Amino acid sequence: MITEVNAVNFRQNLGEMLNQVQYRNDSIVINKDGKPVAALVDAELFARIRRMRERFDVLSNRIAEAYADVPVEDGLAEIDAAVAEERQKR
Structure with a gap:
């Protein structure tokens, strides 16, 4: 599953999002000012x-x-x- 979050939300929930990526193989797209700037995917x-x-x-x-x-x-x-x-x- 791909989740989109803003940078502030990502920063506040980093530990939880790392778990999503590590254990559920989710991917996270990080938006800044409504535009995607980075993605967190499993190694x-x-x-x-x-x-x-x-x-x-x-x-x-x-x-x-x-x-x-x-x-x-x-x-x-x-x-x-x-x-x-x-x-x-x-």
Whole structure:
């Protein structure tokens, strides 16, 4: 479950919210001035997010290297064509 709280409420109830995250695997979104500024998630989920980000960075770098010599317009046209093809499949 995802709970949203303002920063003041979060600060006042930190211990309880840590328990929610640790024992119930909840996530907490902390808002400041009505806008989300941070999230509290359990350590296992954070580790998964970190691994996914590292993998994404590796793949992004491989794509960037593969297309380094391709003009931007050609690359964007190829992306647009691939998106259009996937949308037609649906």
